[in-house]
Amino acid sequence: MESRLDQLRGSGRAKRHNARTIAALTGNPGCNRRAVLDAAGIDKQRLAEHIGFPGSFGQSRFALSRGNAFEAMLKADDCAVLREVLAADAALDYQDLAADTLSDRHEQTVKTLADARSALIDHPLLTLDVAGQTVYLEPDLIAYAHHGRLQVVEIKSFAIVDGQADSAKVSAAAVQAAVYVLALRDLLERLGQDPSTVSHEVVLVCPADFSFSPTAVVLDVRKQLSTLRRQLSRLASVTDLIDALPAGLTFDLALDPEELVTALGHVAARYAPECLSACELSVYCRNEASGSTAALGRTVREALGGIDSVDEVLALADGSREPAEDQAEAAAMLRAALRLRTEALS
Numbered sequence: 001m002e003s004r005l006d007q008l009r010g011s012g013r014a015k016r017h018n019a020r021t022i023a024a025l026t027g028n029p030g031c032n033r034r035a036v037l038d039a040a041g042i043d044k045q046r047l048a049e050h051i052g053f054p055g056s057f058g059q060s061r062f063a064l065s066r067g068n069a070f071e072a073m074l075k076a077d078d079c080a081v082l083r084e085v086l087a088a089d090a091a092l093d094y095q096d097l098a099a100d101t102l103s104d105r106h107e108q109t110v111k112t113l114a115d116a117r118s119a120l121i122d123h124p125l126l127t128l129d130v131a132g133q134t135v136y137l138e139p140d141l142i143a144y145a146h147h148g149r150l151q152v153v154e155i156k157s158f159a160i161v162d163g164q165a166d167s168a169k170v171s172a173a174a175v176q177a178a179v180y181v182l183a184l185r186d187l188l189e190r191l192g193q194d195p196s197t198v199s200h201e202v203v204l205v206c207p208a209d210f211s212f213s214p215t216a217v218v219l220d221v222r223k224q225l226s227t228l229r230r231q232l233s234r235l236a237s238v239t240d241l242i243d244a245l246p247a248g249l250t251f252d253l254a255l256d257p258e259e260l261v262t263a264l265g266h267v268a269a270r271y272a273p274e275c276l277s278a279c280e281l282s283v284y285c286r287n288e289a290s291g292s293t294a295a296l297g298r299t300v301r302e303a304l305g306g307i308d309s310v311d312e313v314l315a316l317a318d319g320s321r322e323p324a325e326d327q328a329e330a331a332a333m334l335r336a337a338l339r340l341r342t343e344a345l346s
Helices: 002-009 019-027 032-039 044-050 061-086 102-115 167-190 222-236 239-243 257-264 273-277 282-288 298-303 310-318 325-345
Strands: 094-096 120-122 126-130 133-137 141-145 149-155 201-207 214-220
Touching: 002 239, 019 032, 019 167, 019 222, 032 044, 032 239, 044 257, 061 120, 061 141, 061 149, 061 201, 061 214, 102 120, 102 126, 102 167, 126 167, 133 167, 149 167, 167 201, 167 214, 167 222, 273 282, 310 325
Parallel strands: 094 120, 149 201
Antiparallel strands: 120 141, 126 133, 141 149, 201 214
């Protein structure tokens, strides 16, 4: 299997997952193309640029600078401000696990969690198995709180104004924190400890009302954990998808763009407009899906199940095409919608 993944990737180095990319897997779990490309560690951003469909991803320099400054302020003086926000006992220990190498940091994280003595663990390094790859994950903080239970603390620079924040950003933060909870529980299980010691409630710390004054909210990530487990399980069985691909197929970036586009055509995508904010290859997939019901969103695609083309939808609506047996219900809905639209416009 490893040699087949190497062949799919070609001459490029494997791109490692992180918490953001794992979280993004939950956004479109039915996409075979993403499952295969991620399992092989293919750099989708470089791939998209090479075939002429670059996307715009990542935070601006201003947002990164603001986020770093906010986190540094919280963690100054052994996390004095953060302790106040978390209502943590000032007498409890603070331990910074910053080390020179990934392996050193991971070893220190394992040792610290096995001893279970620190109140606040800064710069921890966790691991998670994703499609046979060991992925290193870096939570902002792990806190011993609430009667000895471990909590993940996620620090974000977007503002919470009058108790409200951007729902998409909060949702993304919740999924990312759920990745850390999953990795923590996996580590405790390997240590022979009770994984339920890791709370399903995570703490999100953000600026309040556009200031640098921090505020904390608690998020329940049980739903996100369930979704993550299903998708990681699906990635683990990506072998079946890869075995069905043509022998010799590769997505090597040394190929001409036309050859790569042909190769991508062998792996089915499941495009939805939401992909534009979550997948580096989404601009290409949107172009590929042009004229299909998928390009109009999941709600439309699911309501018109079995009707893939917009032209076919229009033909069924105006009666110029007779529906197949499995299209009868959708066709009746389309004809009714067209009648209502015509009446409204007249």
